[in-house]
Amino acid sequence: MYMGLMIISLVFTGIGMYLSGQLKRKFAKYSRMPVSSGMSGAEIAEKMLRDNGISDVKVTQVPGSLTDHYNPGTKIVNLSPEVYQGRNVAAAAVAAHECGHAVQHATSYSMLQLRSALVPVVSFSAKIQQYLFMAGIFMMGIIGNKMFLLIAIAVFAVTTLFSLVTLPVEFDASNRALAWLDKSGIAVGKENDGAKDALKWAALTYVSAALAALVQLLYLVSLFMGRRD
Numbered sequence: 001m002y003m004g005l006m007i008i009s010l011v012f013t014g015i016g017m018y019l020s021g022q023l024k025r026k027f028a029k030y031s032r033m034p035v036s037s038g039m040s041g042a043e044i045a046e047k048m049l050r051d052n053g054i055s056d057v058k059v060t061q062v063p064g065s066l067t068d069h070y071n072p073g074t075k076i077v078n079l080s081p082e083v084y085q086g087r088n089v090a091a092a093a094v095a096a097h098e099c100g101h102a103v104q105h106a107t108s109y110s111m112l113q114l115r116s117a118l119v120p121v122v123s124f125s126a127k128i129q130q131y132l133f134m135a136g137i138f139m140m141g142i143i144g145n146k147m148f149l150l151i152a153i154a155v156f157a158v159t160t161l162f163s164l165v166t167l168p169v170e171f172d173a174s175n176r177a178l179a180w181l182d183k184s185g186i187a188v189g190k191e192n193d194g195a196k197d198a199l200k201w202a203a204l205t206y207v208s209a210a211l212a213a214l215v216q217l218l219y220l221v222s223l224f225m226g227r228r229d
Contacts, residue, residue, distance in 0.1 A: 015212075016208050016209065030090035044092050048095075058077070064159040069098060090198055093187070160214055163206075173200040177199065
């Protein structure tokens with residue numbers, strides 16, 4: 001049981017590392033391609049928010065690299081220094097993508113609402129998940145294989161659902177970003193193509209995470225089905 005999950009984990013860890021490396025290379029590549037508008041990531045984010053009639057969302061700078069995210073609870077678009085200050089295609093793509101989440105929030109995009117609703121449950125499941133297998137090693141004789149598998153399946157089902165719901169949220173945010181960048185004239189032609197390429201690799205990291213969670217869940221289900229009395 002543990003060996004199977006370990007193999008799955010190692011395989012997708014390798015895939016994740018490859019995709020993460022590619023994402024960093026793409027970001028570096030398009031960080032060297034300036035946007036013809038000359039606008040910084042912060043200016044692009046603020047303009048996209050204005051163009052979508054959003055006035056209650058702030059744009060701030062946060063430390064770190066690729067730490068960009070939108071917080072629906074505080075209504076803040078957080079941009080890393082290289083994106084906040086950058087005047088290039090990579091910065092434009094990331095800034096617009098995060099504002100895409102703000103637009104989703106403002107328009108009550110259903111999948112974003114579902115993902116937000118799942119956050120507390122996923123946080124609890126993640127805490128259990130850390131100790132689930134360690135506890136299982138010592139408690140297998142007490143609670144039995146079937147009960148342990150049921151607990152594991154329930155925990156993984158929640159995290160898997162969250163990962164799967166994340167996919168349409170991320171793809172939609174990128175689509176909104178690319179459409180706006182083209183329509184606004186901030187990143188058109190080759191610049192828009194570069195932004196699309198960068199966001200594609202970012203999206204693939206989410207796809208890999210979702211597939212990893214789904215494969216792990218299916219593996220646990222197959223074990224449970226195979227061990228029923």
